[in-house]
Amino acid sequence: MNKPTARIPVPIRPELLRWARERAGRPLESLVNKFPKLPQWENGEVQPTLKQLEKLAKTLHVPLGFLFLNAPPDEPLPIPDFRTIARTEWVRPSPELLDTIYICQQRQEWYRNYLIVTNEEPLTFISSANLDDDTFVVAAAIRERIHIDVEERRHIPTWTQAFSQMIDRVEDANILVMVSGVVGNNTHRKLNPEEFRGFTLIDEYAPLIFINGADTLSAKMFTLAHELAHIWLGESGVSNTSLIQFPDDRIERWCNQVAAELLVPAQLLEQDYRPDIGLPEELNRLARIFKVSTLVILRRLYDLGYLAWEHYQEIYQEEFERLKKYERPGTKDGGGNFYSNLTRKVGKRFATALIISVMEGQTLFRDAYNMLGISRAETLKKFAQDLGIR
Numbered sequence: 155m156n157k158p159t160a161r162i163p164v165p166i167r168p169e170l171l172r173w174a175r176e177r178a179g180r181p182l183e184s185l186v187n188k189f190p191k192l193p194q195w196e197n198g199e200v201q202p203t204l205k206q207l208e209k210l211a212k213t214l215h216v217p218l219g220f221l222f223l224n225a226p227p228d229e230p231l232p233i234p235d236f237r238t239i240a241r242t243e244w245v246r247p248s249p250e251l252l253d254t255i256y257i258c259q260q261r262q263e264w265y266r267n268y269l270i271v272t273n274e275e276p277l278t279f280i281s282s283a284n285l286d287d288d289t290f291v292v293a294a295a296i297r298e299r300i301h302i303d304v305e306e307r308r309h310i311p312t313w314t315q316a317f318s319q320m321i322d323r324v325e326d327a328n329i330l331v332m333v334s335g336v337v338g339n340n341t342h343r344k345l346n347p348e349e350f351r352g353f354t355l356i357d358e359y360a361p362l363i364f365i366n367g368a369d370t371l372s373a374k375m376f377t378l379a380h381e382l383a384h385i386w387l388g389e390s391g392v393s394n395t396s397l398i399q400f401p402d403d404r405i406e407r408w409c410n411q412v413a414a415e416l417l418v419p420a421q422l423l424e425q426d427y428r429p430d431i432g433l434p435e436e437l438n439r440l441a442r443i444f445k446v447s448t449l450v451i452l453r454r455l456y457d458l459g460y461l462a463w464e465h466y467q468e469i470y471q472e473e474f475e476r477l478k479k480y481e482r483p484g485t486k487d488g489g490g491n492f493y494s495n496l497t498r499k500v501g502k503r504f505a506t507a508l509i510i511s512v513m514e515g516q517t518l519f520r521d522a523y524n525m526l527g528i529s530r531a532e533t534l535k536k537f538a539q540d541l542g543i544r
Contacts, residue, residue: 163201
């Protein structure tokens with residue numbers, strides 16, 4: 155009697171198994187309970203069966219076909235990388251970052267085609283700015299187009315409400331915004347804000363902003379503003395926005411400047427700033443007014459000449475450490491209302507268009523399931539109801 159095919163050893167190059175494990179950021183000892191023979195597989199002493207290989211590929215989130223190549227593939231980011239890499243492990247993009255970009259590219263391509271079929275016009279503000287433009291002027295143009303009223307924001311009770319309002323208004327300008335702390339709906343595949351805070355996918359019909367939902371709320375607010383600057387500049391890319399330093403890349407410096415002016419206009423800050431109050435108290439007061447992180451306020455005070463560079467760096471580090479203890483990351487994926495979370499993950503504009511297209515018979519159910527990360531018709535139906543689609 156012949157052996158079942160699944161039990162026949164598969165000739166696999168050991169270096170591909172090591173590459174797949176390292177790609178996923180998994181040390182050998184973290185996998186040996188699940189794959190007792192993994193050390194021997196990686197040493198070439200024995201070979202896995204096809205069933206074992208499929209299980210390993212699923213665990214490491216690597217396409218099975220990659221393990222049959224002659225050499226590990228090169229997997230560069232599919233969009234420009236504007237991050238300042240402080241840790242060597244982030245030089246190679248994680249599977250979570252790569253898969254998130256791929257998912258968003260798939261959604262963007264669908265939405266672009268949808269808009270073209272429905273005779274929508276390209277957006278005129280895409281690539282409407284350049285690096286030689288005055289950042290104050292560009293920030294004012296974005297503020298006008300997105301309808302960001304700084305005076306109105308003063309009266310919004312919480313940062314959460316201010317962030318939600320800003321997302322809604324960005325989407326009202328026909329820009330897709332997706333916020334998630336995991337890959338798709340897989341709560342076991344968390345995104346690390348130390349690796350990236352957000353990215354932008356430029357398209358003249360369907361520009362898309364993705365924000366790492368695992369980040370703190372105030373950091374997400376600045377990331378959204380930073381990525382809006384990318385939209386106006388017409389530059390796709392991955393960012394890890396930081397205010398403690400001036401990025402080497404001119405594009406990132408420019409986007410940071412636009413974002414800071416967009417959220418905290420210099421003229422209004424100078425009107426509100428009270429140097430007679432102690433700096434810690436004043437940072438918190440101004441942060442509540444403008445609904446931004448105290449780190450953004452601190453950077454604006456430095457930009458306007460109220461702080462020397464050495465003093466700014468010292469206070470920034472102290473405030474950064476304080477916020478790490480005080481400010482928790484955003485809402486955990488999987489907590490709260492599933493459908494509200496899904497709306498934020500995929501964006502209300504995208505979700506609404508997709509479900510309407512499905513109901514009209516223009517898009518297959520299976521394609522919608524794939525892009526939404528769900529698997530049941532009942533879930534899609536309830537999601538439609540939650541969005542107010544009947």
